[in-house]
Amino acid sequence: xxxxGWRGAVARGAGRASRLSGRGGTSIPGKVxxxxxxxxxxxxxxxxxxxxAISATNGKTTTAAMAHAILARGGARLVHNSxxxxxxxxxxxxxxxxxxxxxxxxxxxxxxxxxxxxxxPQALLLANLFRDQLDRYGELESIADRWAxxxxxxxxxxxxxxxxxxxxVADLGRERWPAGAQAAKDSAQGAPGVxxxxxxxxxxxxxxxxxxxxSTHCRRCGAPYRYDAVFLGHQGHYHCEACGxxxxxxxxxxxxxxxxGVRGARFVLTTPAGSAPVSLPLPxxxxxxxxxxxxxxxxxxxAPLEDIVAGLHxxxxxxxxxxxxxxxxxxxxxxxxxxxxxxxEVLRTLALEEGEHDLFAVLNDNVADGRDVSWxxxxxxxxxxxxxxxxxxxxxxxxxxGLRLKYAGVPAERIVVVDDGxxxxxxxxxxxGSGRLFALPTYTAMLSLREELTRRGxxxxxxx
Amino acid sequence: MPSPVxxxxxxxxxxxxxxxxxxxxxxxxxxxxxxxxxFQLTGAGLGDAIDPAAHxxxxxxxxxxxxxxxCAQDLVDTKRDALHTAVDRGAVVLGVCGGYQLLGxxxxxxxxxxxxxxxxxxxxxxxxxPRLIGNVAIEVDLPGxxxxxxxxxxxxxGRTHLASGQAxxxxxxxxxxxxxxxxxxxxxxxxxxxxxxHGPLLPKNAWLADWLTxxxxxxxxxxAPLDDGMEDAAHASAKAAAGL
Numbered sequence: 001x002x003x004x005g006w007r008g009a010v011a012r013g014a015g016r017a018s019r020l021s022g023r024g025g026t027s028i029p030g031k032v033x034x035x036x037x038x039x040x041x042x043x044x045x046x047x048x049x050x051x052x053a054i055s056a057t058n059g060k061t062t063t064a065a066m067a068h069a070i071l072a073r074g075g076a077r078l079v080h081n082s083x084x085x086x087x088x089x090x091x092x093x094x095x096x097x098x099x100x101x102x103x104x105x106x107x108x109x110x111x112x113x114x115x116x117x118x119x120x121p122q123a124l125l126l127a128n129l130f131r132d133q134l135d136r137y138g139e140l141e142s143i144a145d146r147w148a149x150x151x152x153x154x155x156x157x158x159x160x161x162x163x164x165x166x167x168x169v170a171d172l173g174r175e176r177w178p179a180g181a182q183a184a185k186d187s188a189q190g191a192p193g194v195x196x197x198x199x200x201x202x203x204x205x206x207x208x209x210x211x212x213x214x215s216t217h218c219r220r221c222g223a224p225y226r227y228d229a230v231f232l233g234h235q236g237h238y239h240c241e242a243c244g245x246x247x248x249x250x251x252x253x254x255x256x257x258x259x260x261g262v263r264g265a266r267f268v269l270t271t272p273a274g275s276a277p278v279s280l281p282l283p284x285x286x287x288x289x290x291x292x293x294x295x296x297x298x299x300x301x302x303a304p305l306e307d308i309v310a311g312l313h314x315x316x317x318x319x320x321x322x323x324x325x326x327x328x329x330x331x332x333x334x335x336x337x338x339x340x341x342x343x344x345e346v347l348r349t350l351a352l353e354e355g356e357h358d359l360f361a362v363l364n365d366n367v368a369d370g371r372d373v374s375w376x377x378x379x380x381x382x383x384x385x386x387x388x389x390x391x392x393x394x395x396x397x398x399x400x401x402g403l404r405l406k407y408a409g410v411p412a413e414r415i416v417v418v419d420d421g422x423x424x425x426x427x428x429x430x431x432x433g434s435g436r437l438f439a440l441p442t443y444t445a446m447l448s449l450r451e452e453l454t455r456r457g458x459x460x461x462x463x464x
Numbered sequence: 465m466p467s468p469v470x471x472x473x474x475x476x477x478x479x480x481x482x483x484x485x486x487x488x489x490x491x492x493x494x495x496x497x498x499x500x501x502x503f504q505l506t507g508a509g510l511g512d513a514i515d516p517a518a519h520x521x522x523x524x525x526x527x528x529x530x531x532x533x534x535c536a537q538d539l540v541d542t543k544r545d546a547l548h549t550a551v552d553r554g555a556v557v558l559g560v561c562g563g564y565q566l567l568g569x570x571x572x573x574x575x576x577x578x579x580x581x582x583x584x585x586x587x588x589x590x591x592x593x594p595r596l597i598g599n600v601a602i603e604v605d606l607p608g609x610x611x612x613x614x615x616x617x618x619x620x621x622g623r624t625h626l627a628s629g630q631a632x633x634x635x636x637x638x639x640x641x642x643x644x645x646x647x648x649x650x651x652x653x654x655x656x657x658x659x660x661x662h663g664p665l666l667p668k669n670a671w672l673a674d675w676l677t678x679x680x681x682x683x684x685x686x687x688a689p690l691d692d693g694m695e696d697a698a699h700a701s702a703k704a705a706a707g708l
Contacts, residue, residue, distance in 0.1 A: 140528065216478065340484075365705065371598065397701055
């Protein structure tokens with residue numbers, strides 16, 4: 001990568017040194033570089049003709065993987081932080097080492113303002129906001145306020161890609177109207193430089209809002225939204241009866257959606273370029289949303305519909321995002337859970353599968369997981385409880401995971417709590433039963449699980 | 465004699481629920497079910513009047529700043545008198561985090577003043593310093609229960625100052641507590657309890673769920689014991705996380 005000069009050389013050296021010392025090193029060179037040159041992201045990314053940024057509480061890594069698969073079909077050479085190092089240091093590192101013509105970055109929701117100011121992406125995807133790690137991120141409203149400021153100050157050349165079904169995100173489109181266009185501000189519909197996506201299949205509506213639902217009150221006037229359909233958390237079809245705010249009519253949609261358990265999903269994708277059936281190898285409505293987001297983002301970047309459909313067909317799961325491996329004679333499907341909204345979608349997807357399930361739930365409370373494990377009580381394990389044959393619980397807070405399942409209605413004799421580490425927990429979970437085992441690890445538990453599987457010689461599409 | 469029914473009123477369950485507060489309600493509900501006791505849950509939202517004679521236990525959790533402000537005013541306008549009447553006839557009130565703050569006299573957030581219902585003799589002030597976040601354990605001495613540990617997680621920007629005659633709920637063993645300095649955590653006055661400890665509170669301290677239930681139902685005998693092996697393990701895990 002050109003443009004970083006001696007500072008880049010120093011930073012790359014720091015990265016090599018940290019790798020030699022065994023301390024990972026994904027974001028170390030970037031951190032060093034940003035200390036030497038706070039504008040390094042701007043300098044390095046200026047050489048990339050196309051730049052896109054993705055932020056969300058849930059689905060960043062998977063959505064970026066989908067966008068990667070789509071753009072690669074069009075011959076793009078991608079500079080992409082695919083390993084998930086999504087704070088400023090990780091992005092600077094990716095730029096420092098990468099060579100290509102298209103920058104694709106997932107960005108931590110809290111670091112987004114600084115990164116966007118420097119990256120000046122042609123397309124900025126804001127996909128969803130859910131309650132997540134309150135001890136680390138603070139309240140949802142404060143992130144939404146920060147995002148509104150990003151939208152207000154974003155380069156006029158940046159097209160915003162917004163989730164029409166998430167009121168907290170869709171409402172940001174309003175910030176795009178010039179001052180004075182007050183009447184038009186009453187609806188995000190057709191706001192300049194905004195493309196929205198959403199689900200148009202009412203058969204997917206759930207019976208009501210989930211317990212962990214946020215932003216169910218109008219961001220403009222404070223009155224409760226009225227939902228005609230709830231699809232996922234607080235995402236759905238909504239309007240405010242008090243001030244008239246409505247869900248924007250989406251430009252990119254999914255209709256005729258079929259969820260095929262943990263195997264995948266099918267739907268008809270419609271973009272401004274036309275319609276086509278999509279067969280997605282990733283499961284659950286949450287991945288349909290990720291696919292819509294990736295389709296809308298890559299449409300903005302000029303990808304034709306054929307590439308979008310082919311890319312979505314070809315996408316492989318990122319590690320721990322519904323990846324299945326073979327271990328100890330059993331199939332192990334790994335589904336990351338890290339906050340109530342994400343966990344609920346995983347639980348809902350599992351509940352679609354036939355038969356009784358064996359579960360391996362690994363609850364950690366390291367900093368990257370959130371020290372506060374309260375969130376498990378907001379996730380609807382009740383949906384899964386009737387489908388469980390056995391649940392093995394491990395992780396730093398294993399007993400609390402076990403207790404959560406007991407109060408969700410799983411008989412205590414079906415719950416095994418293993419206190420002495422992930423490897424012992426995995427052994428125990430593999431011994432108890434046959435057929436497929438579903439692992440639900442939190443973030444650092446997922447990393448440990450990957451290490452443990454690698455140690456056992458297991459390989460998967462994302463590692464090995 | 466028909467078995468008693470625990471009648472719980474959740475205050476603003478849609479707005480004041482940020483720290484998985486439904487876990488507290490779930491503990492109360494399931495433990496009643498396992499003992500053959502009835503359980504009735506009513507939600508009271510913005511604008512809803514409450515009947516002081518219709519509930520044995522009132523619960524209020526935490527909320528985002530904006531939601532807490534909406535609830536504070538509504539609580540004073542539509543529910544304060546009924547809550548005082550309910551407490552006078554022996555109902556239990558439990559406030560956690562934001563709900564705890566609103567049980568006092570007031571919460572000052574810079575220029576903003578949130579009124580409280582005055583069931584506890586305390587005032588809360590938003591502090592410019594860091595939020596008080598982390599695992600926490602306190603020692604409490606509740607009537608009939610003796611000295612016990614309450615463990616969980618705290619995350620609050622407010623500092624709560626107790627009036628000189630106001631008893632804390634417990635003594636901080638690990639963590640921050642009301643102000644980060646006083647060594648006091650929470651507050652208790654008769655059957656009114658407030659605390660910053662979530663996690664949620666009752667799943668990590670099942671014994672406290674039983675104490676509240678006994679008190680709310682006015683039982684003379686302790687509740688029948690349950691097989692609490694998993695509950696005890698979760699309590700131990702929360703204590704260990706706090707460093708006990």
